[in-house]
Amino acid sequence: MNHGLLPGKVVLITGASSGIGAAAAKVFAQEGATVVLAARREERLAELVDVLRDKGAEASYIVSDVSVAENAARAVDFTVSTYGRLDAAFNNAGIGGDRTPLHLMSDDVYDTIMDANVRGLWNCLRYEIAAMLENGAGSIVNNSSVGGLVAIPTAAPYVASKHAVVGFTRAAADEYAKQGIRVNAVAPGTTRSEITADWFGRNPGLEDMVNSMTPQGRTAEPEEIAAAAAWLLSDRCPFLTGTVLPVDGGFVNQ
Ligand code: NDP
Numbered sequence: 001m002n003h004g005l006l007p008g009k010v011v012l013i014t015g016a017s018s019g020i021g022a023a024a025a026k027v028f029a030q031e032g033a034t035v036v037l038a039a040r041r042e043e044r045l046a047e048l049v050d051v052l053r054d055k056g057a058e059a060s061y062i063v064s065d066v067s068v069a070e071n072a073a074r075a076v077d078f079t080v081s082t083y084g085r086l087d088a089a090f091n092n093a094g095i096g097g098d099r100t101p102l103h104l105m106s107d108d109v110y111d112t113i114m115d116a117n118v119r120g121l122w123n124c125l126r127y128e129i130a131a132m133l134e135n136g137a138g139s140i141v142n143n144s145s146v147g148g149l150v151a152i153p154t155a156a157p158y159v160a161s162k163h164a165v166v167g168f169t170r171a172a173a174d175e176y177a178k179q180g181i182r183v184n185a186v187a188p189g190t191t192r193s194e195i196t197a198d199w200f201g202r203n204p205g206l207e208d209m210v211n212s213m214t215p216q217g218r219t220a221e222p223e224e225i226a227a228a229a230a231w232l233l234s235d236r237c238p239f240l241t242g243t244v245l246p247v248d249g250g251f252v253n254q
Contacts, residue, residue: 003032004030004031004032004033005031005032005230005231005233005234005236006028006031006032006033006088006230006233006234007031007032007033008032008033008034009028009032009033009034009087009088009233009234010033010034010036010079010083010084010085010086010087010088011028011033011034011035011036011087011088011089011090011233012036012038012075012076012079012086012088012089012090012128013025013028013035013036013037013038013089013090013092014038014039014064014066014075014089014090014091014092014093014120014124015038015039015066015092015093015094015143016035016037016038016039016045016048016061016092017037017039017040017041017044017045017048018039018041018044018193018194019191019192019193019194019195019222020092020143020188020191020193020222020225020226021037021039021090021092021093022044022048022222023221023222023223023225023226024090024092024222024225024226024229024230025037025048025052025059026051026052026223026226027223027226027227027230028090028226028230028233029052029055029057029058029059030057031230031234033088034057034058034059034083035052035057035058035059035060036059036060036061036062036075036078036079036082036083037049037059037060037061037062038061038062038063038064038066038075038093039061039063039064039093040063040064040065042061042063045061045063046061048061049061058083060078060082062074062075062078062079066093066116066120066121066123066124067115067116067119067120067123068123069123069126071123072120072123072124072126072127073123073127075124075127076124076127076128076130076131077127079131080131085131085134085135086128086131086132086135086138087132087135087137087138087139088138088139088140088141088233089124089128089138089139089140089141090140090141090143090229090233091120091121091124091125091128091140091141091142091143092143092229093116093120093124094116094117094120094143094161094195095112095113095116095117095195096155096158096195096196096198096199097109097112097113097155097157097158099154099155099199099202099203100154101154102154102156105156105157109157110157113157113158113161114157114160114161117158117161117162117164117165118161118164118165118168121142121164121165121168122168125140125142125168125172128140129172129176129181132176132180132181133176133179133181136179136180137180137181138180138181138182139181139182139183139184139232139233139234139235140172140181140182140183140184140233141183141184141185141186141229141232141233142165142168142169142183142184142185142186143165143185143186143188143225143229144162144163144165144166144169144185144186144187144244145158145162145165145187145188146187146188146189146246146248146251146252147159147162147163148162148163148165148166148185148187148244149163149166149187149244149246149252150252162187165185166185166187166244169183169184169185169242169244170242173241173242174242177241177242182238182240182241183241183242184232184240184241184242184243184244184245185243185244185245186225186228186229186232186244186245186246186247187244187245187246187247187248187252188220188225188247188248189214189220189246189247189248189249189251189252190207190210190211190214190219190220190248190251191219191220191221191222191224191225192219192220192221192222193222196219207219213251214248214249214250214251215249215250215251215253215254216249216250217249218249220247220248220249224247225247228245228247232245
């Protein structure tokens with residue numbers, strides 16, 4: 001008998017070297033998945049794969065900068081050549097970037113954020129969908145943000161990039177629904193990770209301010225986002241596609 005939400009599923013996780021992606025690697029493995037971890041920092045990936053294998057999970061990693069198309073292709077190819085297919089993908093890689101009023105933002109900040117958050121997703125989606133079409137089925141979850149649904153002050157390029165994640169989610173869900181591929185997104189609220197450690201470290205009082213604007217009054221643990229992604233990726237919700245699920249302590253519902 002298969003246990004867990006993702007029994008035997010081969011799942012690629014981008015941005016798996018820290019934060020939500022690293023938590024997803026643990027949660028998905030606990031739910032029975034075979035996980036392939038992708039990111040740029042090899043040491044982090046190798047350490048996490050060791051931890052997962054020690055717990056009996058099937059896990060591998062591939063160093064990949066998703067903003068480079070060949071790297072995204074390599075991550076998908078590696079998954080298929082190692083495990084025979086790609087059942088699911090959590091497109092989580094992303095950066096926060098500087099928090100600055102829009103009129104003071106540099107081109108460099110814009111380019112860096114768009115390359116990681118939008119081009120990175122675009123690159124991954126193309127190769128993942130091609131592999132899933134070969135397989136005749138698949139499930140994808142993209143990591144947007146509450147910033148993909150509403151504005152966040154002093155983060156205009158980030159907000160625009162996360163709205164683009166929502167756009168790609170809707171477009172891909174619509175285009176591949178009849179071919180057995182579901183595409184959804186999570187829209188996390190403030191979550192403990194390197195992005196928020198950086199933002200909160202450079203902006204004293206920001207965490208308290210964000211928490212005070214969140215009905216549950218707190219920051220999420222990365223495992224809470226990973227759990228929602230695991231369910232969306234699983235076969236428990238076969239009629240669910242094109243949706244963007246806020247996982248935000250009630251933030252966008254106010
Ligand atoms: P972290 O900084 O802890 O994790 C980001 C991950 O993305 C790292 O593993 C990083 O790995 C990877 N990454 C960044 N750029 C690239 C790239 N070009 N190619 C491959 N991997 C990359 O932050 P989070 O866990 O918070 O971020 C994960 C996702 O969650 C992001 O998309 C973020 O926008 C989203 N999110 C986070 C929220 C939060 O409050 N924390 C709220 C809403 C959304 P490496 O540096 O090794 O490449």
